[in-house]
Each structure stands twice: as structure tokens, then as C-alpha cells.
Amino acid sequence: VGWHVEAAITESGRGAGTPESVGDLGEWGVIAALTARMPAGPLTSVGIGDDAAVVGAPSGSVVAAVDLLLEGRHFLRSWSSAYDVGVKAAARSLADIAAMGAVPTALLVAFAAPGTLPASWALELADGLAFEAGRAGAGVAGGDTARADSVLLSVTALGDLAGRPPVRRSGASPGDVVAVTGRLGHSAAGHALLTAGVSDYQELAAAHRRPAPPYEAGPEAALLGATAMIDVSDGLLADLGHVADASGAAINVESPRLALGDPLAGAAALVSGAGSSSSGTSAAGSPASLALDWALTGGEDHSLVATFPPSAALPPRWRVIGTVHAGHGVTVDGSPYQGAAGWEHFR
Amino acid sequence: VGWHVEAAITESGRGAGTPESVGDLGEWGVIAALTARMPAGPLTSVGIGDDAAVVGAPSGSVVAAVDLLLEGRHFLRSWSSAYDVGVKAAARSLADIAAMGAVPTALLVAFAAPGTLPASWALELADGLAFEAGRAGAGVAGGDTARADSVLLSVTALGDLAGRPPVRRSGASPGDVVAVTGRLGHSAAGHALLTAGVSDYQELAAAHRRPAPPYEAGPEAALLGATAMIDVSDGLLADLGHVADASGAAINVESPRLALGDPLAGAAALVSGAGSSSSGTSAAGSPASLALDWALTGGEDHSLVATFPPSAALPPRWRVIGTVHAGHGVTVDGSPYQGAAGWEHFR
Numbered sequence: 001v002g003w004h005v006e007a008a009i010t011e012s013g014r015g016a017g018t019p020e021s022v023g024d025l026g027e028w029g030v031i032a033a034l035t036a037r038m039p040a041g042p043l044t045s046v047g048i049g050d051d052a053a054v055v056g057a058p059s060g061s062v063v064a065a066v067d068l069l070l071e072g073r074h075f076l077r078s079w080s081s082a083y084d085v086g087v088k089a090a091a092r093s094l095a096d097i098a099a100m101g102a103v104p105t106a107l108l109v110a111f112a113a114p115g116t117l118p119a120s121w122a123l124e125l126a127d128g129l130a131f132e133a134g135r136a137g138a139g140v141a142g143g144d145t146a147r148a149d150s151v152l153l154s155v156t157a158l159g160d161l162a163g164r165p166p167v168r169r170s171g172a173s174p175g176d177v178v179a180v181t182g183r184l185g186h187s188a189a190g191h192a193l194l195t196a197g198v199s200d201y202q203e204l205a206a207a208h209r210r211p212a213p214p215y216e217a218g219p220e221a222a223l224l225g226a227t228a229m230i231d232v233s234d235g236l237l238a239d240l241g242h243v244a245d246a247s248g249a250a251i252n253v254e255s256p257r258l259a260l261g262d263p264l265a266g267a268a269a270l271v272s273g274a275g276s277s278s279s280g281t282s283a284a285g286s287p288a289s290l291a292l293d294w295a296l297t298g299g300e301d302h303s304l305v306a307t308f309p310p311s312a313a314l315p316p317r318w319r320v321i322g323t324v325h326a327g328h329g330v331t332v333d334g335s336p337y338q339g340a341a342g343w344e345h346f347r
Numbered sequence: 348v349g350w351h352v353e354a355a356i357t358e359s360g361r362g363a364g365t366p367e368s369v370g371d372l373g374e375w376g377v378i379a380a381l382t383a384r385m386p387a388g389p390l391t392s393v394g395i396g397d398d399a400a401v402v403g404a405p406s407g408s409v410v411a412a413v414d415l416l417l418e419g420r421h422f423l424r425s426w427s428s429a430y431d432v433g434v435k436a437a438a439r440s441l442a443d444i445a446a447m448g449a450v451p452t453a454l455l456v457a458f459a460a461p462g463t464l465p466a467s468w469a470l471e472l473a474d475g476l477a478f479e480a481g482r483a484g485a486g487v488a489g490g491d492t493a494r495a496d497s498v499l500l501s502v503t504a505l506g507d508l509a510g511r512p513p514v515r516r517s518g519a520s521p522g523d524v525v526a527v528t529g530r531l532g533h534s535a536a537g538h539a540l541l542t543a544g545v546s547d548y549q550e551l552a553a554a555h556r557r558p559a560p561p562y563e564a565g566p567e568a569a570l571l572g573a574t575a576m577i578d579v580s581d582g583l584l585a586d587l588g589h590v591a592d593a594s595g596a597a598i599n600v601e602s603p604r605l606a607l608g609d610p611l612a613g614a615a616a617l618v619s620g621a622g623s624s625s626s627g628t629s630a631a632g633s634p635a636s637l638a639l640d641w642a643l644t645g646g647e648d649h650s651l652v653a654t655f656p657p658s659a660a661l662p663p664r665w666r667v668i669g670t671v672h673a674g675h676g677v678t679v680d681g682s683p684y685q686g687a688a689g690w691e692h693f694r
Contacts (some may be wrong), residue, residue: 045408046513049593051446051577052412052506054513057404061392064411065399066455066503068493099398108413110501144501146415154457154491154501156413159399166393166401230398246396 022122023115030122030145034111037126041139043105043160053141055106055158063159063166065096071151079194082121084209086128088300089153091211094136095231095302097159098218101167106141107133108156112148129155136215164222171227172247172307178322179314180305182214183207184236184258185291188298189267201267213302217317221306224314229306235297237337240305240322240330247307250327252334255292257321264291285339293339296332369469370462377469377492381458384473388486390452390507400488402453402505410506410513412443418498426541429468431556433475436500438558441483442578442649444506445565448514453488454480455503459495476502483562511569518574519594519654525669526661527652528568529561530554531583531605532638535645536614548614560649564664568653571661576653582644584684587652587669587677594654597674599681602639604668611638632686640686643679 022030031048040047043056055062069075069089080088090107097104109129113122126140133139138157190208193201213231221229228247230239237253244251268287285293307324308314331337369377378395387394390403402409416422416436427435437454444451456476460469473487480486485504537555540548560578568576575594577586584600591598615634632640654671655661678684 046447046515050513050515050517051443052410052449052504052513054447054508055409055411057407057409060404060407061401062404062409062505063399063401064453064455064503064505065489066457066501067491068457068459068501070459070493070495073493073495096398100393100401102399106411108411108503110413110415112415112417112499142412144414146417146420148417148420148499149496152459152495152499154413154415156411156455156503157399158409158411161401166397166399168393168397170397 020119021115022113022117022119025119033123034126037123038130038140039134040141041106041133044139044141047141048143053106053108055141057160059161059163061161063097063100063102063161064156065093066154066156067092067096069153069155077151080209082124083128085153086125087132087210089155090129090132091213091302092233093155093157094132094138094215095213095233097157098213098215099229099231099304100159100161101164101218101222101226101229102159102161103219104136104138104157104159104215106138106158109140109143110154111143112146113151114149115147117151162219167222167226167229167306169228169230169243169246172243172249172251172324173227174249174324174326175310176227176307176324177310177312177320178240178251178253178305178307178324179318179320180236180303181217181317181319182303183301184232184303185264185294185298185301187211187300188294189264192271192294193267196271198270200270201263204263204267207301211300211302214304214317217304221304224308225312226306226308229304232301232303232305233299235299236305237296237330237332238299243307244328244330247324248328250325250329250331251322252325252331253296253322255333257319258292258295259319260288260291260295264294268294289339296337296339367466368462369460369464369466372466380470381473384470385477385487386481387488388453388480391486391488394488395490400453400455402488404507406508406510408508410444410447410449410508411503412440413501413503414439414443416500416502424498427556429471430475432500433472434479434557436502437476437479438560438649439580440502440504441479441485441562442560442580444504445560445562446576446578446651447506447508448511448565448569448573448576449506449508450566451483451485451504451506451562453485453505456487456490457501458490459493460498461496462494464498509566514569514573514576514653516575516577516590516593519590519596519598519671520574521596521671521673522657523574523654523671524657524659524667525587525598525600525652525654525671526665526667527583527650528564528664528666529650530648531579531650532611532641532645532648534558534647535641536611539618539641540614543618545617547617548610551610551614554648558647558649561651561664564651568651571655572659573653573655576651579648579650579652580646582646583652584643584677584679585646590654591675591677594671595675597672597676597678598669599672599678600643600669602680604666605639605642606666607635607638607642611641615641636686643684643686
């Protein structure tokens, strides 16, 4: 049975006037409030309120991905609003659908929270989920709720390939170009600014709180002949490493093509300055190397990076940043990249 | 990106010889080990290892449901083995697919655990998930992993309607018969035996640990002309209440038709005896009323209950237990049922 809340949520704190916590709101109250805020989407014929959702899969297959978003691991309620968390939870899963070259159709949202969570938090979360689903052309078709000690979300995204084969990680060939669309390093830069307590470059902090994947570029890449594609969730080099491994090829990124101007460069200068205020030299290195590090290793921007045959006519939003070669592994300007601990982990 | 483990899992406890915890096993080790134990299923063309799964949806739509299973809320590691938890997590979601009259095709499994969780526990969990998915004719097509303070699972099940319309909750009409297939009250009886520390009737404890929904009866019910259907997850009366509400009709259950012999009757006698050993009279009432209570209000057996036109020729496994009338609400032998606090909650 879908969208049932445990009795334990419903029974705590019941009886007050205006609902102030999800416990006060009660089982059916939570479901009704969330449902009212999350449209089911154009392809959903059975939405929230039955045992399961029924969503159109016009091309005879469904593309599906699930991502967890856990309080304390993936977000902090002190740094992100409920709306931000909803956007991020939806974006993570929806980007996986786009990265297959598919069009998102629907989300299923499993949500657990303490009974004391403010009801307003749950409602703003629903607004964020609905906003991002709508930005991708999808809706919220179903879900489940339960009580837990901290907030957790598991978002399943569904999509349709419109008759095309999926764009996998394994199709890159030597001679292909590597192109990216969307932000690189903005989420990591925003995280660094928030950590350093620097309040400039609010757009980077916003990028950390609310990723904005270019969903429509996924099916576009498929139409342009993309041979492989992935969304940048772990970091550009790490995710290109997955493509290189799956394709049995090597990838070289040309750093001058990353065009690291503002806001990354300015933020890097601020963070480096903040880090060097007492010692005189920053452990993070020069601002330029820090900005490069964010772009190459920062995750969670959920941009799309794809490989294309050299003959592909790419629209301007696809920036060519490298090439595919025979061999294995990922290099930057012809050498292994040593800048980031995060990347070493993924070798 | 699907099936990625947070760096935090990978980094803890690394470097030992034989992997003993999921932390030792490491990111790709966890994924590789789980993948090897969970077949992708016959309709999955892209399984674990890419951004998203691609699963056949031959009739042009997909049926989808998600359920959370949280340690401490839905299971205890001291009562249930990892294999049991895998079976239960899969069964909860797969039963929702069957309850729409659909055939399960695939699961997506989001799994979070402490880095100290024994690796063997994760592997046995995968075996349980794979077993139950296989029993339903489905496979495990994708997932996600993360680190958390306790074990949590979010299982999304997908299914196909084979060209039939979905069997919703809302189609019951006065004159229809109500029929059930599968166990009623066994999980609740098993829970009561485990709580009382009674070791008889192991099959009931097993039913609590490992529900066994009759998946194939879901599409069968659709072919037999079922007008409404639901899986018994909250309890027979509660779930029939959902059908009655959605259909704008009343349902009466005839208790003599529930045929409450062993093992429920025997277990009820044992639990009543255990409860009355000091006071002489049991708070739970007579064994017969306790067995009836389990059957009417016990959840988690994930049996299927459906309504059919009176002319439907039902095979023996569909036991007729009541009828649909004009009105609203659910009665037992013509009267509101007062026996269980659980049911009052769902009024």
C-alpha cells in the first residue's frame, strides 16, 4: 500500500489546533497536503492514492534510477531550506534519467522524518520536489512515508527514451570529442564558501543548495549522436573515469578549455585569502589551482558530460573540453591529475 | 549516477585482509558483490552499472511503487536475519504491483548502512532480495548505496499490466463479493509469539519474518474481472476500508468464512495462556477472539483482497469472505468491529 504513514507518526502530538508538526498533521493529513502540492505529471494515469502508480512508457521501456538523500550526509537542515532539499533530491535522480538520453516522466518519493518535524518543512519540501520535477517535465506519481530519527528521502525517477537506444557509459571511441553542458565546480565552490563563512558569490552557495541539471540536453545529446554520457555527480574526472573504464578507452581533458573565469575564480581568491589569513600561505594552493580543482573534482552539479563523434555539430551549450584516446584512465593536459584527494579515491 | 557509495563508507576500516564489514569491502566491492547476487531479470536491458536502468514496459505503461523498510521501525536485526529483511523489503513493494493486477518486472534497491555492518549481512540481504524478486518473476535492475547510522532500505518495484487496465481501489460495486488469497493474521500471530517468547508455531514466526505474497494471483484477479483490489499490509479491515472509501460503498466481512483453525487458533491459545499465567484472565480476551483479531487487523501478510462481480467463477484459492453493499465503512457480521486498537486508528 503506497503513501501510508506509520501509526507512530499519527498518534504523537495529535489533537492540537493548527498543525505544527508532521505528527500533528497526521497520516492522511500529510499525504493530502503533499499530494495537493505535487502534480502527478502528464503521463501519469494513476497517481498517489492507490497501491501503485501507473505512468506512460510510450516507447515500450522505462528508464529508472533511485538516489538517497540523507540528513547529515547529503544535506544539513541548517544550511539548506526544505525547498532546497526537495530540489536537490529530485535533481539527483532526474539527472540520471537525462544522462541516459531519456525524458523524465515521474518521480516516486519515499520520505521519512521525526514526528516533531515542522509541518511547514514537509510542505516546503513538497514544493521543492514539485518545482524540480516540473522543470524536468515530470510529476510526482507516488511515494511512501514513515517515521525516522532524521529526515531521509529516496527518490526514484522514471523516464522514456522516445524510441531511441539509451546512451550508456560504454560507447566512447578513440577520436570522439568530450563535451559538457551545465555548471562545473559551482556546488563545490559554494560548499567551500559556506564552510569558510564567506557570504559573497551567493549564486555559488545557491548552486550548492539547488543543483539545476540541464535535463533537456540529455535527449538532445542522444539526437546529436552521443556515444556515451554521464551526469557529473562525483566530479568531472571521477565520472569521466567511469566512462573511460566502461568504454575501454582513455580520456584527456584540456584545462584551458574549462574557461575558469568568474564566479569560480573570484570565489577561489576569496577562499584562498580566508584560508591564508593567519599563516600567509594557503594549504589549498593558488586561487587558480583551487578553481581548477573545483571544476575537475567537485561533484553534485549534475551537469551532463558526453562523448560525440568528431563530426557531430554541437550547439554552443555543449563546450568541448577534451578527447577520447586509445588506452585507459583520465588525464588532464596529458598527465594524471594530482590536485585532489577526492580524485585519488576514485582511481 | 547509480550505485555509488559515499566515500565515507569506503575510507573507514580499509586495508584489512578478508573483508569483514561493508567499510572493508569498499565502494566497488559492495556494488560488485551485490550485483553478482542479484540477477537483473528477463526484461532488463540495462542493469546495475550505468546511470539508470532500462526495463521493458511492453504494454506502454509502467506500474511503480516504493516502500521504505527501516531498522528499528519495520524490522529488528535481533529478530530477523539479513535474508529475512531482504525478502520482506522486496515483498512489500512487489505486492503493491500485484495488487494493481500487474506482473512485477524489476526492483531498484536503495540501501544505507553503517560502515561497520558485517559484509556478510549485506550479501545475505542481497540473497533475500534476489530470492523474492525471482519468486515474483522480477530481477534487481539498479539501486543506490550510502552510509547511515542504521540500516535502511527503499525498494521501488516496477511492473507491467500486459495490456489490461489497472485494478484500482475504487471499482467495488454493491453486489460484488469480497475474496482473499494468501495468509491472514499470520504475521501478527508470529509477532505475538516472538514478543511472548513462545517458540511453538515456527511457521508463524517465519511468516512474520518473511511474507510470501501470492504475486501471480494479482494478474489472475484482473483476468477474473476483479473490480477493486488491494494488498493486506495495514490489516484486512483497514485495507478494505481503503477500498470502501475509494469505491463509495460499504463492505461486510462474514467472520465464519475466515475459517480460523490452526495454526492461528493454536497460537492464540498459547499466547492467551502466556498472557494469563499470573492473573488468571488474559487482557487479550479468549483465544478465539485473539485469532479473529489477528486475521482482521494484522498487517504485513501482503495477501491480496479483491472484489468481484457475483458472477465471477473464482478458483479455490480465492476464498469469499464478504460482500459489498450500498453505504460506507466496513462491518464484521453486520456490526462495526471493536476488537482492535489498530483498526480504530484507521476509522
